Amino acid sequence: MDLINDFRDKDLIFSLSNLIQKKSKKPLNIMEICGGHTHSIMKFGIHKLVGKNINFIHGPGCPVCVMPRSKIDAAIKLASMDNVIFTTLADMLRVPGSTSTLQKARSQGHDIRALYSPLDVIQIAKDNPDKKVIFFAIGFETTTPMTAVVVEKAIELGLKNLFFHINHVTVPAPVRALMNDENVKIDAFLGPSHVSVITGSKIYESIANDYKKPIAISGFEPVDILDGILNLVEQGENETYKVYNQYKRAVKLEGNLKAKELIDKYFKICDFEFRGLGNIPNGGVDLKDKYSYLNAKFVFDCNVESKKESKACICGEILKGRAKPYDCKIFSKVCNPQNPIGSCMVSSEGACAAYYKYAKENV
Ligand code: SF4
Numbered sequence: 001m002d003l004i005n006d007f008r009d010k011d012l013i014f015s016l017s018n019l020i021q022k023k024s025k026k027p028l029n030i031m032e033i034c035g036g037h038t039h040s041i042m043k044f045g046i047h048k049l050v051g052k053n054i055n056f057i058h059g060p061g062c063p064v065c066v067m068p069r070s071k072i073d074a075a076i077k078l079a080s081m082d083n084v085i086f087t088t089l090a091d092m093l094r095v096p097g098s099t100s101t102l103q104k105a106r107s108q109g110h111d112i113r114a115l116y117s118p119l120d121v122i123q124i125a126k127d128n129p130d131k132k133v134i135f136f137a138i139g140f141e142t143t144t145p146m147t148a149v150v151v152e153k154a155i156e157l158g159l160k161n162l163f164f165h166i167n168h169v170t171v172p173a174p175v176r177a178l179m180n181d182e183n184v185k186i187d188a189f190l191g192p193s194h195v196s197v198i199t200g201s202k203i204y205e206s207i208a209n210d211y212k213k214p215i216a217i218s219g220f221e222p223v224d225i226l227d228g229i230l231n232l233v234e235q236g237e238n239e240t241y242k243v244y245n246q247y248k249r250a251v252k253l254e255g256n257l258k259a260k261e262l263i264d265k266y267f268k269i270c271d272f273e274f275r276g277l278g279n280i281p282n283g284g285v286d287l288k289d290k291y292s293y294l295n296a297k298f299v300f301d302c303n304v305e306s307k308k309e310s311k312a313c314i315c316g317e318i319l320k321g322r323a324k325p326y327d328c329k330i331f332s333k334v335c336n337p338q339n340p341i342g343s344c345m346v347s348s349e350g351a352c353a354a355y356y357k358y359a360k361e362n363v
Pocket residue numbers: 034035036037061062063140142192193194195349
């Protein structure tokens with residue numbers, strides 16, 4: 001089987017599109033949790049293939065989009081200390097904090113490096129024993145195991161100059177927070193793919209049961225997404241609320257046990273402030289107390305006073321599914337990928353960036 005072409009087969013795409021439109025008899029608000037799905041939906045024009053009854057709500061599943069100003073402000077404070085090499089993944093450099101970005105701090109001479117792989121930070125720490133190296137770790141369950149591997153390696157090697165600022169977030173907590181918000185109207189979920197490879201499909205069962213909403217975990221290709229949507233339409237019409245694992249070629253019921261073991265070994269669940277959603281209980285993870293000596297939040301002073309979000313930016317409403325990027329008055333005019341005002345314009349997985357790239361002309 002060709003894992004790209006077979007899942008982009010034109011005839012299959014059109015027959016799924018026809019089936020969805022035939023079976024969908026009532027409005028259905030589908031939230032795609034993952035930013036990767038938002039990107040695929042806009043890239044392949046899937047929103048135009050599913051008929052008028054289906055409304056996509058772009059959820060909080062991009063780790064860059066949900067990063068609040070306060071974390072960026074703390075990152076800039078750490079990166080601006082003397083004798084520090086600050087490292088993170090590339091997209092974080094452009095996320096706006098209260099008054100600046102890591103990219104601007106870098107242009108002022110601070111040693112801020114974008115990593116291709118989190119493991120590269122080990123070599124940086126080894127090569128610079130006289131510097132304090134800080135790794136600002138981000139991502140949902142997909143990338144948490146990789147950070148756990150870096151922590152494990154740092155401990156094994158006895159590195160004394162490598163510290164971690166952990167900003168990993170979890171998928172189930174913000175989904176529950178959204179469902180508990182009475183102003184948010186979601187009828188069904190397209191479940192994330194990469195995240196589910198790690199977590200497994202089972203973790204969604206309690207969400208589907210508690211809120212009586214169907215969930216289809218799907219891959220990123222057009223056939224995957226349309227197949228997932230068809231299932232959600234059928235479940236919506238039949239009023240069932242099961243978890244459908246469309247992405248069986250990568251997602252198992254229990255997930256990746258080895259990766260989950262690593263996460264449990266080094267991390268504990270904690271509350272996390274999501275941009276636009278506020279503080280979410282159990283929304284993130286941090287290093288376990290016994291690894292506090294590696295935790296930049298304890299080793300350094302990270303306290304900052306952050307400003308409120310720009311009044312013009314409606315990222316929060318978009319992440320809650322209450323608005324679309326087109327509803328933002330400064331979309332594409334003042335705010336664009338070269339000059340992002342809010343986080344949803346930074347990563348290619350952000351809803352505003354995906355609309356800008358693939359559907360700007362609809363404005
Ligand atoms: S890492 Fe994967 S699952 Fe997570 S937001 Fe990005 S594309 Fe989606």
